[in-house]
Amino acid sequence: MPSPQPGSPSLSTLREAVARRFDRYLAELEELVNIDCGSYTPEGVNAVATHVEAELSRLGADVQRIAHEPADGEAQLGDLVVGRLGGTGPRLLLIGHMDTVFGLGTAAERPFRRNGDRATGPGTSDMKGGLLAGLHAIGALRDTGGTPAITFVANPDEEIGSPSSGHHIRALAAEHDAALVLECARANGDIVSARKGVADLVIEFHGRAAHAGVEPEKGRNAILAAARAVEQLHALNGKWEGVTVNAGVIAGGTRPNVIAAECRLEVDLRGATAQTFDQARSAVTAIVASPAVRGVIADLREAAMHRPMEASQATKRLARLAESIAAELGFELHDAATGGASDANTTSAAGLPTLDGLGPVGGDDHSEDEWLDLSSVVPRTTLLAALISRIALAL
Structure with a gap:
């Protein structure tokens, strides 16, 4: 002592x-x-x-x-x-x-x-x-x-x-x-x-509006792109020890008969070490760079971040x-x-x-x-x- x-x-x-x-x-x-x-x-x-x-x-x-x-x-x-x-x-x-x-x-x-x-x-x-x-x-x-x-x-x-x-x-x-x-x-x-470490991430998906019943093929559904991204993001859980990813908030669209042009995700990313935190952060960036719906683009920003x-x-x-x-x-x-x-x-x-x-x-x-x-x-x-x-x- x-x-x-x-x-x-x-x-x-x-x-x-x-x-x-x-x-x-x-x-x-x-x-x-x-x-x-x-x-x-x-x-x-x-x-x-x-x-x-x-x-x-x-x-x-x-x-x-x-x-x-x-x-x-x-x-x-x-x-x-x-x-x-x-x-x-x-x-x-x-x-x-x-x-x-x-x-x-x-x-x-x-x-x-x-x-x-x-x-x-x-x-x-x-x-x-x-x-x-x-x-x-x-x-x-x-x-x-x-x-x-x-x-x-x-x-x-x-x-x-x-x-x-x-x-x-x-x-x-x-x-x-x-x-x-x-x-x-x-x-x-x-x-x-x-x-x-914690990163509060905001992902905004930008598509194209269209009439859902008349010309749906002209639309680019931002909500669908966000939904597919949620699945990809949650698949990161367990990939690295101590890393958790949670899409906690989703909001988008205007009316049910309009293909959604915009959708927003708020995501919580956590990691116990600097190495795994950075690897998971890079994986999120890659998901955002390639939305799973053709014609939709996405932006990523950090609302707040604490290193591990x-x-x-x-x-x-x-x-x-x-x-x-x-x-x-x-x-x-x-x-x-x-x-x-x-x-x-x-x-x-x-x-x-x-x-x-x-x-x-x-x-x-x-x-x-x-x-x-x-x-x-x-x-x-x-x-x-x-x-x-x-x-x-x-x-």
Whole structure:
């Protein structure tokens, strides 16, 4: 078991500091959960940003708030918050997102509730619980004399692929030694050392309209071309280990008596390694280049993309360090791979040792049953604080 770095606060001291913050954590969790902050609700996201900005300032950070400036036709998104804390040791990048997948009115329909050690409400686990854990871990370290060098990023758009914040995160990755991502731990308590890459693909088929009863031979049916492409796309499942392809949305045509001139597919492509991800992506490109209906052409674009997060040797060392700290705290910890993407994919793809799932334990994300285990808040936030304090041991 690695020894603590000289000058690191003891685990008992850190745990006591975190425990003193629990009531405040709980009050802040209720406040944030009761804010509607879906990705396309910038007013709500910015209300969360204001809270994060104030907390980072209270911790002594130099805070930058970057407004989103949409291009023509783009939706307005919330602000990006970046807080820089000078200190000693490796330069750490902590990342949490402020947006949820839920629409306006969700918080009023099912506000924050506590039933014993279980909290429910939109975003409790994904990821207001983890966002606050990051802030309170830093606070506990400051309370006990720790001065780690941290850049804290709270982004407004992770749930839609981080289109406005991704380039900021990539730029920051080049300036840091490791990244810790504050998504909550899996429902079984696992932290995350690997994530599949994800490409959200849009395929548009362009045919030719014609009267379906009078001159069908003059038509070029875009829906038929899309349907055949769906079969080809789904045949890619199982071709490479860990690769999944799903055509999740299809829309086209105008009337039943008109040969459809247009059809649109939205496709989810995932792969566990960069090699298989790229091979599958190339196979999709080939399918789109040769529609199976004569006279139909097709276009392909990426609506969003995360490269795979593969468990590098440096990431594995971070996971082993986290496991040893958990053992000192009295609980068992394991790392795992998962099929969902996060901003950890971005930092990992940039070459930064990255560990994810470092918030409290939660589950049923993106559903009305979403929950956070409040009994895990103190031990998991202590784990995070200690990992920050000792991280040089794994780098």
